[in-house]
Amino acid sequence: MAADWMMTVASAGGSALAGAVATDVWSAARDGLGKLFGRGGGHRAELARRWADETAVTIEEADDRLTAAEREAQTWQQRLADLLEEFPEAVEELREWAELVRKRLPTAQQSFVNTFVARDSSTQYNAPGGSMAIHHHQPGGGPAK
Template identity: 75%
Template sequence: MVAEWLMGVAGAGGSALVGAVATDVWGVARDGLAKLFGRGGDRRAALAQRWADESALTIEGADDRLAAIEREAQTWQQRLADLLEEFPEAAEDLREWAERVRADLPTAQQSFANTFIARDSSSQYNAPGGNVVVHQYQPGGGRAH
């Protein structure tokens, strides 16, 4: 099982990749992704590139682009988490790649590439472009204020 903070790194990578779709950053993002997956050999690198191309086509052809971006980002988060489970030493390379891609994105696409990391038993609630309502209850059933 991948540690929670590594899931955050994987999530940042997934968001960065889908944010790069249809931008000038796409080629660099795709190549960097292939390099990360290349730890598993040339076939894995080529597979990652094919998956990335399929994700780009899905997003570009979607009637609801935002929903497609969210689905593809989640898919990539899981793929990257699987990669980190197999190669935990890739975490720093993945983090650096995601930050580099995000920094190079046009401002409009940067909103798709958010990074949220909660660790050490903390709670975090995120809703980029949406709302989160959290009701906290005290032990014994009373509502916290």
């Protein structure tokens, strides 16, 4: 299982990539991703670029692009966390790539890029662009007081 710091950086990277779809930043984001995965060899770099292209098609063709982007960001979060488990020395390169992509995004896509971190057995609820109702119940089924 990836460490918290790996998941934080991987989450930022996944969100940045999903946010870059259909923007002027896409090509640079895709190429940067290939470079990151290239640590595992040329085949993995090409595989990452192919996955990125599939991500773009999935988001662009979706009826609900926001939901599709959120799903793809989560997929990339796991891929990037796996990459960092294998190559932990790539953390700064990934962090810099994600920040550069995020800064270059149009304002509308920048709001999509969110990083949420919960630590130390905490509970976190996030609803960027949406809403949720949270009801806490005591053990045994009654509402919390």
